[in-house]
Amino acid sequence: MLFVATVLTLEFSLAFPIAAGAIWAGYALTFGLTAVSLGAGAAIACYRSSRQGKGFWNGFGEYIHDNWAQEAAITSALYIVSIGISLTKYAIANAVSKSGNSKAFNEAIEISKNAAIERAKTLKSLTGKKPTMTAAALDIKTGQIYFGDSGVVSENINVILIEQMPKTSMTNWAVANCAEFNAVNNALNAGxxxxxxxxxxxxxxxxxxxxxxxxxSISLKGVLFTVSG
Incomplete structure (x- = not known):
């Protein structure tokens, strides 16, 4: 159960990187309190064992052996339920936010799509070597559009992307080579x-x-929406 809880925490933090700090803090607090509880119980057991002449550490070993699995299982089960509820609430809130502003959201999709297509047309009309891909990242809060082209690896990759991007490329090109990576990186570096x-x-x-x-798909986890998939 502890393994399952840890895997779920990892998956949840990767799916919602903006909340990763709070997610892991909750994980540490939950199982940290369990460890403290076990430690307190073990200390009492040690004292009783010592008074009974069985030895201090015998009491410690017996208590941990008899109780840690049950404590970990109960805590893990409660934690899994808790994180499941949190995930559901987050997903519902996100869906409600989008549906409540469906017109504005659809407009944002069109703006992002049209901006990327227009930039591609401009690049296509140029002579000489052209990037294979181009991308547009629209900030829905400010309306600012940030562009990025493939074939360029930035010397100033934002810390968010550094933490999320794969350590080894899963394709035949560099992880930071892609147009959408560069567009999002430019947006993040601009605030x-x-x-x-x-x-x-x-x-x-x-x-x-x-x-x-x-x-x-790994590096850009947390992006609100990807029009092109």
Whole structure:
């Protein structure tokens, strides 16, 4: 059960990186209190064992052996229920937020998509070497649009992306090479929040929208919406 609780905490923190600190703090507090409770019980057992002539450490060993599995199982079960409720509430709140502003949200999608397509058209019309992909990241709070092109690896990758991006590329190109990665990176470095970004990626040659690669699907966790998938 403890393993399951730990895995769920990891998954939850990856799915909602903006809340990762609070998630892990709750995990540490929950199981930290359990450890304190076990320690207090063990101390009492040690004292009683010593008074009975069985030895101080015998009491400690017997208490931990008899109680730790049960304590961990109960705490893990309660924690799993708690984190499940929290995840549900977060998802519902997020869905309500989007549905309550569906018109504005749909407009944001169109703005992001059109911005990426227009930039792709501009790049396509240029002579010389062109990027394979281009992307637009719209900050729904400010209306600012940030662009990024593929084939460029920034020397100033935002700390949020550094923490999330895979250590080893899952594709044939560098993790930070992608257009959407660069667009989001530019937005974050300008002060935008990742959960306010609506991102669209377009292939320059065909002007068709392209899905995120395996790297970006991990690196860009927390983005509000990806128009191109």
């Amino acid at each position: 935008a929040r990742i959960n306010n970004l609506v991102v669209t990626t377009v292939r320059v040659k065909t002007l068709a929208m392209e899905r995120m690669c395996a790297n970006c």
